[in-house]
Amino acid sequence: MPDNASFFQNLKLPSANPHEALETISRNHFRPLFDPKRFEVRSEDYRDKGVDFEIEVIEDTGVKRVYTNFRFLIQLKATDTITSNSDGSISIQIETSNINYLLNHPMPAYYVLYHNPSGKFYYENLRDYTSGLSIKDEHWKGQATHALRFSRVLDELAVEDMHHQTVQKGIMQRQLDEQMALLGESQYPADKIILDRDLNIISDAEIRNLVEKGGFFLINKNRWADILQLHKKASGSMETSGLYNLIIGIASYHSGNMPDALSFLKAARKKDASMQPGLEHFLTYFETASKYAMGIYNEKQYTEKMILCSNSPALACYIALEKAKKEYIEDCNLDNALNTYEGKVRQVILDNECPTGLKFSATLELLQIDGENINIEYIRNISRINGLGLDNSDVLHKAYDFLNWFHKTYQEWLGKIREIMEFCKEDIGNTFLFYLASITRTRMNYHLLAISREIFLLEEHPQLPRLEFKGGDQPFRNLLEETTEAVNYFYGISHVENLMVCLSLQYEIAHYIGDKEIFEKAMREMEELADRYELNVINTAVQKLKSDGPYHETFIRSFDFEGHAQLKKMHNQRNELKLMDTNEAAIEGKMQKGRSSIMLYPIGIFSFPKVQKEIVYEILCISAEARQIFDNMLDSGIQPVANINYNPIITEGYVDTIPRQQTSESWENMYRIRKRFYEEAFYRLY
Known part of the structure; x- marks a missing residue:
């Protein structure tokens, strides 16, 4: 069998290009990165202008998969020899003509690099790349080439991002084309199409239509913030109707921005001919409420205007409830105010x-x-x-x-x-x-x-x-x-x-x-x-x-806490007195020889040693004249009565046929006496 190498060496055959072989390797490894259920990968083989693949997104609707005609472009590069930079990135030169060519396509485009030694793919979004070029040098288009540093690995997350970016930009492009078609037919020549940084498309005409048709519904759902957010998206030159200004004015009022509310309501007043019948009362109501809140209207002016608005059945209830609440707050008679307010609310x-x-x-x-x-x-x-x-x-x-x-x-x-x-x-x-x-x-x-x-x-x-x-x-x-x-x-x-x-x-x-x-x-x-x-x-x-x-x-x-505190104090003292009674009930021989007894009205009969009667007089604050009466009765073995509701005690006996009303002072005196008797071991008998 002949040596294969020597056999082919002696033949005149086309030479194999290492670069072409690397290109084939990169292409063969590239396709499997994209799931054929979600992407259709198409090679650009005819007269290469700098695009290697055009990839269409396939979308799952939940019922079936559909071709979207939303596509993104891939310019594939491959290297066998380039070494990585110190930060791990890989740099190659990109021709400016190729960058411009890709930018002329309305859909997303990506540069992809296959690094054969590692078998890895790296990628860069054309939009991000050109944004960086513009930041560095606004005249970048004048250069022949630019360095592109690849650092992001093309993995599943990157492929998912390509899918998302393409769908978002495709939807935006579709909406933009539709809005452009409608703009030519609009009766408002100043209307504009608005594109935000998230590629959301909306037009002045669409904003005006949404506010006029759905504004009151959103207000009734307490979603005035959504209305104002929608209004902010409009261009400054958008033409507005009386109805539009009324709705934005009401939304501004509910959000607390009275200057804006009044401004829009004034604009609505100038165009009130374009409003539906019956909205005049709403305009007057919110104009009046805004001016009152800002201090432009006084109480009298506010009341007069609100009386006019009461002719509207839709507003009469609001005004009646508001008036009832205001009168309730201002009424000093709490019971009367609550009853009156309750009746009006029920109405x-x-x-x-x-x-x-x-x-x-x-x-x-x-x-x-x-x-x-x-x-x-x-x-x-x-x-x-x-x-x-x-x-x-x-x-x-x-x-x-x-x-x-x-x-x-x-x-x-x-x-x-x-x-x-x-x-x-x-x-x-x-x-x-x-x-x-x-x-x-x-x-x-x-x-x-x-x-x-x-x-x-x-x-x-x-x-x-x-x-x-x-x-x-x-x-x-x-x-x-x-x-x-x-x-x-x-x-x-x-x-x-x-x-x-x-x-x-x-x-x-x-x-x-x-x-x-x-x-x-x-x-x-x-x-x-x-x-x-x-x-x-x-x-x-x-x-x-x-x-x-x-x-x-x-x-x-407002509450009588001084009296309430006194009640708390009396409650604690009452418990203390009960404890004294409990302790004394267990003592035997409370009326032994050498002890006398005295009736302390209204708390009971107590015993004390005869030799300590002066201490009893001192505790009871018995006057000098009355002491003679108490002495005579005690010496005769008669139990005297001391009415301790009085201080000082100037006579013996109950004194009044009608019981004296107890005051906080008489209670304090009674507590003082009982406590001293307890401390002196002057026991309670009954």
Whole structure:
């Protein structure tokens, strides 16, 4: 058999090109990187201009795979000899003509390098590469070649990114072509097409159409932030209608930006002829509300304008509820204010013209009134029970009835709030009303917790149900978590009014438990809102909170805590007296020879050594004249009576046929005497 090498050496044959062999190797290794279920790889073999592969993306729709005609280009390079740079990258020279050629294609393009010694593929996105060239030298196109440093490995993640980039740019190109076609037919010649950095396409015409057709729907869903975000995407030259300006004005009002609201509403007023019939009242309402909030309108002007708006059935309920709430806040007679407000809120709820969303808001207002009534009844009844004491069977019976009523009513109230929250979240998907209900519950629980820490039953009784209020800071921490959720939500939808309510409540709760970090942060955020929007209502709310303090401080100032503290003191002293009686009951021989007895009205009969009668007189503060009477009776073996409701005691006997009303001073005197008798071993007999 002949030597193969020597056989071919003697023949005139075409020489093999090592570069061509490397190119074949790189191509053969390149194709398997792309899953044929997701990509169709096509070689560019005809008159090579600098593109080696055109790859089409295949998209899975969930039903079938489809060809998209979204493609990207590959310029494949290969090397057998180039050594890596110190940082591990590999550099090659790229002709500027090739860069320009690839840039002329609207779809993505990539440079890929096959490093034969390692068997690795590296890649670079043409867009990223040219962006870097422009940053380094804005005149880069004037050079013949440029160095390209490959450092990114072409792996599965890189292939996935190529797929994603191609689809995104393909969709953008498709939308751009469609918008260009529509732009030529638009009645508004100033309209523009907007392309953002994420390749999202939208036109002025599309923005205007979305706002005009869906704006009120989004506002009713409390999504005014979405409307304003859409408006920001429009070009500055976009032509607008009266309806468009009205919707953007209302959205700005709800977000708390009154200057912008007024500006758009004025623009709507100039073009009101293009608006639908019936929207005039809405325009007047929000113009008036914006001017009042900014201090442009005074109270009288505001009221006069709102009367005009009341002619609109859609607005009448809003205005009635707003007016009722304002009158309630300003009414100094709490009982009368609550009753009047409750009646007016019920009228709004029963109005057939009242929108469903407003009925929910009114229902929450009603529940808030009910919550305040529950708290007021708690204060009144617990204070009354403490004042009368549980020794009286009638008071005990009334205490039993009240505590059962309170527990039942409070749980029913929580149940109603819970039902509304579940309905809003799960049945109608209204997050706005959900958090309104949540903050109503949080406020009620904060008030009740704060009250119960100051006002509680001074005596326990086995026949009375216990009110379980957890101690410590944790219940308040739980309430803070609820307010934080609500704050984040109202920040997210840019509802400044409710955001202020939540921040104010957060401040009050954190202030109660002394969490300085949280309540100072809440105050800073409220002050920032006040500075940003410069609204009278916000500034007034912040200043009022600063001057009046949180709820628990205003409550303490309004409640008779001096009298309540006296009740607590008397309760503790009463327990101390009971302990004295218990201890003395176990002592025998309390009336031995050499001891006398005295009736201390109204607490009982006591014995003491005869030789210590002067100490008894001194403790009882018996006057010199009265001591002669007491001496004569004691010497005769007669038990005298000392009415210790009096200080000093100027005569022997009960004195009054009608019992003297006990005051805090007479109680203190009685406690002092009983305690001294106990200390001196002057025992109680009966």
